[in-house]
Amino acid sequence: MPIRAGSDQGDVLAFAMNAEQWQGLKARHKSKAMNLWMPCCQVPAVPKTSPRGTFFFAHARRGECATADESPEHLYCKSLIAQAAMDAGWKVTSEWPGQSPEGEQWVADVFCEKGTAKLALEVQMSPQSDAETVRRQDRYRASGVRGAWFFGAGARRATLELDRSTPAFSLRPVEVGTVPTVDPFGMSLTGFIEALLHKRIDWDIPTYHRPHLVEYIEDACWACKKPVKQVLEHMEASSSPDDDALTESDFYEGRFVPTAYTVAAVSKRLEAMHAVLSNEDLAAQGLNLVGRKDVIGGKPTRFPFVNLCLHCHAPQNNHFLCERILDAMQRQSSVGADEELTELASAQSGPFGVALIPRVLRGRGEWKLREADSP
Secondary structure (H helix, E strand, O other), X not given: OOOEEEEOOOOEEHHHOOHHHHHHHHHHHHOOOOOEEOOOOOOXXXXXXXXXXXXXXXXXXXXXXXXXXXXXXXXXXXXXXXXXXXXOOOEEEEEEEEEOOOOOEEEEEEEEEEOOEEEEEEEEOOOEEHHHHHHHHXXXXXXXXXXXXXXXXXXXXXXXXXXXXXXEEEEOOOEOOEOOEEEOOOEEHHHHHHHHHOOOEEEEOOEEEOOEEEEEEEEEOOOOOOEEEEEEEEEOOOOOOOOOOOOHHHHOOOOOOOOOOOHHHHHHHHHHHHHHOOHHHHHHOOOOEEEEOOEEOOEEOOOOEEEEOOOOOOEEOHHHHHHHHHHHHXXXXXXXXXXXXXXXXXXXXXXXXXXXXXXXXXXXXXXXXXXXXXX
């Protein structure tokens, strides 16, 4: 059921009329002082008022028009959107027909124009799959028209992540005569349309800082003699935005049994670190690099992953690294109780330390309301 009709005097927009104007239109039509016709099929139109007070036009006779009937909720929301868009300063036409460059026909529920901008606002009360929504949105895009979708409760069959290219918003259950609310904004539909057309509804992709942790020990490169930080082990941060970011203290929290430091164990930990962190990540924090050396000291090895000096890239022998670690642990334990050894003597003092490897995750995009006075 359209809220627009053609006439000898141009388009007649039901949503733009108040009760007095609508009654005047009905009187002129009844007296045959004004001819009205349906925009979908050009057959005579009759101005009507729904039981809940929505103004619309109906076919004087149905004939062969293929246009589907609309629910009272659809008609009501379409009228609210059209009125709100007009109040926001846009030129508004309902049930506006168009065609894509490929020849596909479309009819926009509410078609808005302002300067060179063209926008179709669609109300969807019957079930529609996300794939169909994207298909129709692509058709609008090909026609040089932006689109935005308003889904009634239960109408969206969500199977895809609709992003900023297909703006889709949810309405709480619609009761004709009461302006519905747009979720999750908690705004009235008319207020939301005003905000949307004034560019106050923004697509936001949140970022989360979730650094990895890398344990190291201060040492000196055997080749260039420069001070280095030999990397030992890493702790991978969660990829969930709901989890807290790791801090240095998290590395040793709950560790009551000393880590085994053997050539095989160190190589295995360095391999795991190498799979997650790049050498650029390590170097940016002043740490040694990690590399694979299948031949060490002229002999093949089954434990090929080693530290590479940050300065000269010389491979660091895991056997001597283990000796350095155990010596440092023994030195620390000699100044404290045995309990300190079981926690690597706190390990955040002396030659041991923990470096944070920055990592920024992009969260799930969502529409956000920007306050009217925000820049």
